Amino acid sequence: xxxxxxxxxxxxxxxxxxxxxxxRRHFTERGFADVxxxxxxxxAGLTRGALYHHFDGKQGLFQAVFEEYEDQAAQRIAAAMAxxxxxxxxxxxxxxxxxxxxxxxxxxxxIVLLQGPIALGWPxxxxxxxxxxxxxxEDGLTAVLGTAPAHPLPLTAAAVYGALTELALTIxxxxxxxxxxxxAVQLAAAMLKGVxxxx
Amino acid sequence: xxxxxxxxxxxxxxxxxxxxxxxRRHFTERGFADVxxxxxxxxAGLTRGALYHHFDGKQGLFQAVFEEYEDQAAQRIAAAMAxxxxxxxxxxxxxxxxxxxxxxxxxxxxIVLLQGPIALGWPxxxxxxxxxxxxxxEDGLTAVLGTAPAHPLPLTAAAVYGALTELALTIxxxxxxxxxxxxAVQLAAAMLKGVxxxx
DNA sequence: GTATAACACATACATGATGTATGTGTGATC
DNA sequence: GATCACACATACATCATGTATGTGTTATAC
Numbered sequence: 001x002x003x004x005x006x007x008x009x010x011x012x013x014x015x016x017x018x019x020x021x022x023x024r025r026h027f028t029e030r031g032f033a034d035v036x037x038x039x040x041x042x043x044a045g046l047t048r049g050a051l052y053h054h055f056d057g058k059q060g061l062f063q064a065v066f067e068e069y070e071d072q073a074a075q076r077i078a079a080a081m082a083x084x085x086x087x088x089x090x091x092x093x094x095x096x097x098x099x100x101x102x103x104x105x106x107x108x109x110x111i112v113l114l115q116g117p118i119a120l121g122w123p124x125x126x127x128x129x130x131x132x133x134x135x136x137x138e139d140g141l142t143a144v145l146g147t148a149p150a151h152p153l154p155l156t157a158a159a160v161y162g163a164l165t166e167l168a169l170t171i172x173x174x175x176x177x178x179x180x181x182x183x184a185v186q187l188a189a190a191m192l193k194g195v196x197x198x199x
Numbered sequence: 200x201x202x203x204x205x206x207x208x209x210x211x212x213x214x215x216x217x218x219x220x221x222x223r224r225h226f227t228e229r230g231f232a233d234v235x236x237x238x239x240x241x242x243a244g245l246t247r248g249a250l251y252h253h254f255d256g257k258q259g260l261f262q263a264v265f266e267e268y269e270d271q272a273a274q275r276i277a278a279a280m281a282x283x284x285x286x287x288x289x290x291x292x293x294x295x296x297x298x299x300x301x302x303x304x305x306x307x308x309x310i311v312l313l314q315g316p317i318a319l320g321w322p323x324x325x326x327x328x329x330x331x332x333x334x335x336x337e338d339g340l341t342a343v344l345g346t347a348p349a350h351p352l353p354l355t356a357a358a359v360y361g362a363l364t365e366l367a368l369t370i371x372x373x374x375x376x377x378x379x380x381x382x383a384v385q386l387a388a389a390m391l392k393g394v395x396x397x398x
Numbered sequence: 399g400t401a402t403a404a405c406a407c408a409t410a411c412a413t414g415a416t417g418t419a420t421g422t423g424t425g426a427t428c
Numbered sequence: 429g430a431t432c433a434c435a436c437a438t439a440c441a442t443c444a445t446g447t448a449t450g451t452g453t454t455a456t457a458c
Contacts, residue, residue: 008425008426036416037416038416047436048417049438050435052436057416057417058415114321117321118321155370156386159383162366164358166362167357167358169325183350183354187351187358190396191390191393194391194394194396197392198393206453210406211406235445237443247408248409249407251446253406256446402457403455404454405452405454406451407452409448410449410450411446412446413446415445418441418442419439421437422436422438423434423435423437424433424435425433427432
């Protein structure tokens with residue numbers, strides 16, 4: 001396989017990486033709205049020309065950073081579920097735990113949960129989030145609730161997702177986040193059992 | 200009681216109302232970011248001077264509109280719960296139903312749920328939302344779950360709130376919103392029963 | 399009744415962010 | 429070695445916001 005890159009390709013890759021890196025840092029630390037495209041590219045040693053060339057502006061760069069996080073999150077959650085063994089319930093719990101842990105990390109929390117809807121607008125945020133995590137969630141739910149659930153799957157997925165993200169945000173503000181995380185896992189499990197049990 | 204207003208007070212009230220009205224309409228129809236302060240005040244027959252004088256800018260006006268909706272919502276939910284009688288469970292169901300109905304209305308949906316976090320920033324949005332609806336939710340939950348719940352109340356409140364808002368947004372996109380609303384109420388009830396039942 | 403003070407709102411200007419159109423130099427291709 | 433293409437820089441036009449200041453009308457004091 002030809003893995004050698006021309007000098008030019010190396011340059012391109014380097015500036016792309018520089019933009020992504022400084023974008024990630026600045027957006028995380030100060031938020032999408034409070035960092036101007038100009039100071040961002042200056043921190044990267046570039047100009048806005050490069051930014052528009054590669055990402056079509058500040059929002060495009062943000063979306064690229066956003067998708068990096070979402071992609072990683074999806075992979076990590078899938079890995080955690082796979083590592084939990086064959087029992088669907090264990091897998092679901094593992095997935096919830098992994099998701100809550102990821103949400104507690106400053107990068108994901110800031111970029112995806114807090115800044116995401118603001119920077120991308122709510123519809124696009126929802127579309128992307130659904131693309132990266134939606135399948136994971138629905139698969140886990142069907143595994144736990146069966147193929148003929150008492151409540152419609154799309155509604156259940158929405159409710160569970162909303163509960164989990166709000167839990168994640170609350171946990172981050174808790175006095176003892178680790179303990180709160182465990183309590184949240186228990187709570188989520190109780191909710192899921194309720195959905196499975198009651199009609 | 201002296202209810203007579205001086206001519207000047209009438210003028211002030213009228214311009215305030217004009218700003219609130221056109222703000223509500225424009226923000227609802229086109230979103231906070233896509234309407235400039237200038238065209239907003241022109242539509243109201245005023246200038247940005249008036250806007251800054253009364254609301255300290257576009258964001259201040261938005262917040263005022265936002266709080267109108269939240270205040271009304273809180274009152275309507277409280278009324279629906281009161282009308283449901285003395286049984287805590289019935290009251291909770293009535294509250295959920297009222298909340299989902301309100302979320303389905305274009306004004307509340309657009310201003311509070313969709314534009315709110317974007318326009319106000321997430322922390323302030325959460326603070327205000329908590330102020331108007333938080334007490335209502337926690338009261339209903341304690342009534343249903345008892346004073347010694349199996350799961351921490353703040354976490355439960357967060358999870359339920361997240362589930363309900365996501366449900367509300369999903370319902371609005373459903374093919375048959377009325378049916379989806381009823382299904383969502385059932386789903387929320389099942390979740391609450393799960394929280395009450397399982398540990 | 400007139401002078402004066404206060405306030406509601408308008409006007410004017412300074413600043414900064416964004417999008418676009420165009421220029422330019424360097425590396426690739428023949 | 430000439431030319432082409434592309435990655436990126438530069439320059440400019442536009443627009444939104446915040447602020448500082450002006451002005452007219454209303455209320456108040458005498």
